[in-house]
Amino acid sequence: MTTTRDATPPAVRDARDGRRLPRRWRKAVLVTHVVSAGAWIGIDVIVAVLVLVGWFGGDVQVRSLAYRALATFVVWPMLASGLLALVSGVVLGLGTKWGLVRYWWVAVKLALNLVLCTLILVVLEPGMGAVGTYGQELLDGAPDPAAVSTLFFPPAVSLTTLTLATVLAVFKPWGRTGWGRARRERVEGRA
Template sequence: MTAVTARPRAVRDPIRLPVPRAVRLALLVAHVVATAAWIGLDVALAVLVFVPMLEPSWTAACHQVLPLLFWPLLTVAVLSLLSGVALGLVTRWGLVRYWWVAIKLVLNLVLVTLVVVLLGPGLDDAGRHGRALAAGVPDAVEVPRLFMPPSVSVTLLVLATGLSVWKPRGRVRRTR
């Protein structure tokens, strides 16, 4: 005789928002594309920062172009943050349920803040410096050393990508 057992009823996750699979996949694609674009823009920023260190005659041209990267960088950074938060809300991983997701969220928040607070003004100063150099006018503005932002950003974004692929185990403890 075969025993019929009742299937356990699916427990609904109170935090996860139910959305169609196509929406989750679209969010995932948006997140991956935004993060890849962010890495690409950071590499472009690094090229524009490091080329004048190797060839000083390129300083004026490279520094004039730097401010043009601010809005694209901020756009993809915010898109990466928003799509990541949305993914956290609609997938089983949650926002702060697993350490790797929480770390990615913190990294993203820190990097977006640094783009606005430190990188934006630094790019503007570099642009002013580049325009003054191109005009042959001595510039009294101290140009910030911009080699750190792309180096740190690319490193942290690659780390976040590695966490997404590796998905190390370990849930965030809940205190009760």
């Protein structure tokens, strides 16, 4: 079996299909994107484990430690990994044929990332003080369960959303957006 090479110079091929990033840079940014998204998922798993230990851990000291760890260590690493996934995703979108809004799966992933990062700042972070206080109050014997009654939702929502984003990245459903179809028609009209 023989393969034929495209005689078109790489710069022309790259411009034609919308790629702007050199291959090595694209791969480096893609690795950054995948690793940061994986870290985000890992941090969410840790959050879920800490919430479950806080709820069902038998020893009061262990439960208290789980809540205090949530309050102290979760928000900023989660936000940092989310923002790194966002920035690397934007760079990939701008520097590859996929674009930011040419394909539905990319646009939806972008929107999901923006929503999750916003929720971290607007919903999760402001409540962490109360979670830490609850952890301390567990040791003192006078906790207010309202402070942790909704802690199930952040890891459940985030893990579900990040799993959906991963599925979108693998299967790339739904085709082109209106902008993507218009761009394709312009490019093909010139070719």
